[in-house]
Amino acid sequence: MGRIIPDFLCYNTNVNLADLLKKSLDSSLLDLIHRVADESSAFGFPIYLVGGSVRDLMLARPIVDLDLTLEGDAIKLARALVKKYGGDLTIHEKFFTATWTPQSSNSPILDLISARRETYASPGALPTVTKSTLDDDLRRRDFTINAMAIRVDGDYFGELYDPLHGQNDIEKKSIRVLHPKSFVDDPTRIFRAVRYAERYGFTVEPETLKLVNDESRKVLSDLSGERLRHEFDLIFDEPNPSAMLKQLSELDVFQSIHDQLQVMRYELPPLEEPLSGFGEFAVPDMLSFRQSLGWTLYLINLSEADIETLAERLAFPALLTKAVISASTLKKVLPSFKEWKPSQWTFHLDDLPSLSVYAVYLVSKETALSDYLSKWQHVKPLTTGDDLKARGLEPGPRFGEILRQLRAARLDGEVRNEEDESRLLASLANN
Numbered sequence: 001m002g003r004i005i006p007d008f009l010c011y012n013t014n015v016n017l018a019d020l021l022k023k024s025l026d027s028s029l030l031d032l033i034h035r036v037a038d039e040s041s042a043f044g045f046p047i048y049l050v051g052g053s054v055r056d057l058m059l060a061r062p063i064v065d066l067d068l069t070l071e072g073d074a075i076k077l078a079r080a081l082v083k084k085y086g087g088d089l090t091i092h093e094k095f096f097t098a099t100w101t102p103q104s105s106n107s108p109i110l111d112l113i114s115a116r117r118e119t120y121a122s123p124g125a126l127p128t129v130t131k132s133t134l135d136d137d138l139r140r141r142d143f144t145i146n147a148m149a150i151r152v153d154g155d156y157f158g159e160l161y162d163p164l165h166g167q168n169d170i171e172k173k174s175i176r177v178l179h180p181k182s183f184v185d186d187p188t189r190i191f192r193a194v195r196y197a198e199r200y201g202f203t204v205e206p207e208t209l210k211l212v213n214d215e216s217r218k219v220l221s222d223l224s225g226e227r228l229r230h231e232f233d234l235i236f237d238e239p240n241p242s243a244m245l246k247q248l249s250e251l252d253v254f255q256s257i258h259d260q261l262q263v264m265r266y267e268l269p270p271l272e273e274p275l276s277g278f279g280e281f282a283v284p285d286m287l288s289f290r291q292s293l294g295w296t297l298y299l300i301n302l303s304e305a306d307i308e309t310l311a312e313r314l315a316f317p318a319l320l321t322k323a324v325i326s327a328s329t330l331k332k333v334l335p336s337f338k339e340w341k342p343s344q345w346t347f348h349l350d351d352l353p354s355l356s357v358y359a360v361y362l363v364s365k366e367t368a369l370s371d372y373l374s375k376w377q378h379v380k381p382l383t384t385g386d387d388l389k390a391r392g393l394e395p396g397p398r399f400g401e402i403l404r405q406l407r408a409a410r411l412d413g414e415v416r417n418e419e420d421e422s423r424l425l426a427s428l429a430n431n
């Protein structure tokens with residue numbers, strides 16, 4: 001990557017990125033930012049684009065979220081915007097933030113945040129938040145590359161605030177914390193460091209790397225299951241989770257979570273979306289398909305007992321625990337199914353979550369598993385329960401058994417058409 005701003009030397013408030021903003025953002029987005037900024041100015045609140053948006057702008061990467069921080073009351077600003085332009089509002093009083101979803105369907109959701117200071121009552125605790133200045137807001141952040149702001153109101157439009165030399169680190173491709181206690185305050189930042197490093201091809205700067213030490217690992221080991229799991233969830237959302245897991249493992253951070261994580265293989269197969277013909281996949285509400293698949297593949301070689309302990313430690317939703325255990329068991333018994341007929345595969349796999357079947361397919365490439373997902377699971381006999389009743393059969397276990405045998409015959413190619421099926425039905429019904 002070439003230099004972003006050729007004359008950048010160090011902390012320099014004279015850098016103006018107005019042209020970069022105009023070049024990188026599409027006109028409707030710029031227009032939206034101007035509208036918000038004008039409203040903010042009217043209240044006398046300086047307003048800035050901050051954090052990941054500035055970083056990604058400098059890296060010429062697409063800007064996914066638009067985070068706007070203002071020195072003032074974000075909730076008051078958000079209410080004024082809704083009054084003037086409509087749209088939906090979600091308010092988080094405790095954190096002095098508001099999320100505004102403008103009416104226009106192609107408009108992004110805007111997070112409006114009051115600049116704040118964060119203090120940690122104890123290592124690893126969630127921070128206590130108080131309203132403050134932009135400078136404090138930048139100093140509460142994780143890494144220098146995420147601690148920059150670009151002012152967007154009035155004549156200040158485009159002015160860069162970079163008190164912690166984030167731009168310098170972007171140029172050096174370096175991930176650097178802001179102070180030596182950063183990982184003790186919040187050890188989830190260790191995961192974040194690795195995510196950014198791998199995602200952007202950066203390196204974690206040596207002094208920062210040294211802070212992944214016994215003290216920060218100890219605080220990490222005391223974090224809640226939800227917070228830890230969420231960090232992995234975010235890794236599975238990245239294009240290359242394997243490299244991130246490997247780097248975290250080399251930093252010895254998994255040991256403090258569960259000793260089996262340390263001995264895992266990290267080469268996950270690509271987390272491909274299944275083909276549309278593969279049917280429906282149930283995943284827990286709080287996780288995406290990719291995250292659920294990532295977890296299933298990641299833990300597939302563990303024993304049931306280890307999966308259960310980990311699932312408890314990391315607060316897995318029940319559906320995910322079931323999918324991981326089913327996948328791990330299926331993978332182990334797979335070699336003994338080799339000679340099975342399609343009906344045997346189907347009746348066995350029908351009882352398992354599709355996610356587990358798909359995960360084992362990705363690691364084994366066993367064609368019976370893709371045949372099951374794309375074809376066999378959908379195969380049904382033409383005969384229905386009503387047909388059996390019409391023949392004078394009483395509903396009961398025998399009913400289900402006949403339908404099952406008709407389905408098996410179809411799956412195994414013993415019944416190919418209506419005539420075949422009628423013949424088989426007649427013989428089963430007479431028995």
Ligand code: ATP
Binds near residue numbers: 067142147
């Ligand atoms: P991504 O592209 O991964 O979403 P992002 O920078 O947008 O990156 P978010 O998790 O949305 O990341 O956080 C927004 C900003 O909030 C970050 O850029 C960073 O400045 C700050 N931040 C987020 N999490 C932490 C944390 N644990 N400690 C300190 N600052 C944080």
